[in-house]
Amino acid sequence: MDDDVRTAAEDERMLDSLTIGRRIRQLRTDRGLTLDDLGAALGRAASQVSVIENGKRELKLGELQKLARTLQVSVDELLSAEPPSKRAALEIALERAQRGPLYASLGLPPLPVRKSLSDDAIQTILALHDELQRLHRERAATPEEARRANTQLRRQMRQRNNYFADLEARAKELLSAVGHEGGPLSQRVASDLASHLGFSLHYVPDLPSSTRSVTDLKHGRIYLPVNQGAGSDPRSTLLQALASHVLGVSEPKDYADFLRQRVETNYLAAALMVPEHSAVEFLRAAKEKRELSVEDLRDAFAVSYETAAHRFTNLATEHLGIPVHFLKVHESGTLSKAYENDNVAFPTDALGAVEGQLVCRYWSARRVFDVDDRFSPYHQYTDKPSGTYWCTSRIQSTSRGDFSVSVGTPFAHVKWFRGRDTANRSASTCPDEGCCRRPPADLAARWEHNSLPSARLNSSLLAAMPVGIYPGVDSTEVFEFLEAHSPGQ
Known part of the structure; x- marks a missing residue:
């Protein structure tokens, strides 16, 4: 935070010095004075006046008052933040760009701002600089x-x-x-x-x-x-x-x-x-029998369970009229991928993002990790704040650990799915912290001040956008x- 404030303050001072310097130059030339003339009036060498006009030195109040008297203007007019002309505004912008870290990183020599440098040339250089800044910002996208x-x-x-x-x-x-x-x-x-x-x-x-x-x-x-x-x-x-x-x-x-x-x-x-025509035929036949199953779709097209689950979400609403939700949850309980069009309430952060959020421990996506039988699909009804949902979950093992992959639908549509007769039932009031995030009072009393856990963060959730072509x-x-x-x- 301090670095951000300091940078903003430095930019503001740079802008003031450059604007004041260009205004002094404009007023000097309007009055037909040379650098030597103004230097003599101020008791300064012409080279020192040039440094001031180029915005490379901040002025003290006494110097500003003396300059204002010499140039026959008020101090307030001298301190105006408005550039004295369109040309001056372009020159100030170019000077600021050249003094910034991006220009320095390019290894280019300084570009003197002379009268021979046209307005169009300066605008082109500034446009290129702005585009480079945009690309750098986006390549280093913040989380x-x-x-x-x-x-x-x-x-x-x-x-x-x-x-x-x-x-x-x-x-x-x-x-x-x-x-x-x-x-x-x-x-x-x-x-x-x-x-x-x-x-x-x-x-x-x-x-x-x-x-x-x-x-x-x-x-x-x-x-x-x-x-x-x-x-x-x-x-x-x-x-x-x-x-x-x-x-x-x-x-x-x-x-x-x-x-x-x-x-x-x-x-x-x-x-x-999983071609659309074949998959839709297969799913419609299964719906007619009230035997919809992600496992059957997986087996029929010889794909992974996750691919079958994704493909089911592509086709279920469009062709079967069934709203659904999908989750991929790490064994730690963090949400890796999610999709819904059935109004199920995923955990989110202040930006509305779900990635990295903890899923309620009472949802099937978490409960499935406690089931010994990993060969059979796990089905569960869960009463949630937005209604009752049925969900089917499976675990898949990867080099990054175990993940549960789940597909669910509101209670009104479960009649089409195999596994609807499950006796597994749970209730969740998340995002209410009293649901599963706040420990029981007796446990909290014993351990709240007697524990110091060290979190293991998923670095990919905090990473900037990968760089490169x-x-x-x-x-x-x-x-x-x-x-x-x-x-x-």
């Missing part, structure tokens, strides 16, 4: 900016029921081009799709550690890892690379653009693995990799 962008994106997804008709149409067009008539997408068909788009596949052991895949657009190659991580789907990695190419993913303009690109790429990849990727490492694997090398 607050990132969370605001994520909150806005989630709101937009809710408005469209998490359904992207244009991406569904693109997936249908691509699958038709390789003769896929429906059902699960095999690895062979995924490879055919790569060939159709002009790419050959190359499995390598030395893929850059910051990447899942690397696409060589120059030679039409996609590099994939020889060994996939536990629980990962090789089709998913390939299809996400192809989706990025099809959607023309490029350097994001800001954090919101970065998040949008990720959502659209993942959506298109999932729409290829492709955020989060080491560009040098990728370019060296491509150079080493380029045909003919």
Whole structure:
């Protein structure tokens, strides 16, 4: 906070010195005085007057009064914050830019502000400087900016029921081009799709550690890892690379653009693995039997449970008329991903962001971790402030720990789902702290002043937006990799 205040104060002083200096120069030239003339009247050398006019020295009150008398103006007029002319305003802005840390970081020599430097030239330089500042601010997006962008994106997804008709149409067009008539997408068909788009596949052991895949657009190659991580789907990695190419993913303009690109790429990849027409037929038949199940969708299309759950949220409201919510929760209880269009109340911070918030310990997304049977899905009814919801949850293990993946719906729609006959029931009044965040009085009395826990923070939730042409990727490492694997090398 002190640094921010100090910087603001320094900027204000700089602005005052520059504005006063330009006003003194303007008044001097208006009165036909030279630097020597004004210096003689003040008892100063001409070089010292030049330093004052260039805003490089703050003036004392006595000096200001003497200057005002010499230039025949009031002290108040001399101290006016308004630049004396449009040209002076441009010169002040250019001087301020050159004295700032961004200009210093560029390693450029100082640019003298001479009369020969036109107004248009100064405006162009200032515009370039402002654009560089904007890019630096956005590349170093604060956690607050990132969370605001994520909150806005989630709101937009809710408005469209998490359904992207244009991406569904693109997936249908691509699958038709390789003769896929429906059902699960095999690895062979995924490879055919790569060939159709002009790419050959190359499995390598030395893929850059910051990447899942690397696409060589120059030679039409996609590099994939020889060994996939536990629980990962090789089709998913390939299809996400192809989706990025099809959607023309490029350097994001800001954090919101970065998040949008990720959502659209993942959506298109999932729409290829679980084609809309086949999936909707399957889900409608299950609804008619009142046997809707995320597990069945997973098994029918040979995808991960999380992919099936995501895909269910894409299609359930649009084609089945069922409002839903989705959660991915870490074993610590923190919320990793969430979506809803059924008015369930997720925990949020002051910005409306849900990422990193603690989920109520009475929700199925938390209760599932206490269940020994991890083979069967866990179903639960929960009475929440906005109504009663039914939810189905499963646990998936990753290198970052265990996560629960949950899909839920309001009580009025549970009649369509398998597992509706569960006896598991709970009640939650969160975000009321008395629900599960405030310890029982007897425990608090014993331990409130006799404990000192050390929190383990999820650093990714506090991180700035990854930097680079492709955020989060080491560009040098990728370019060296491509150079080493380029045909003919």
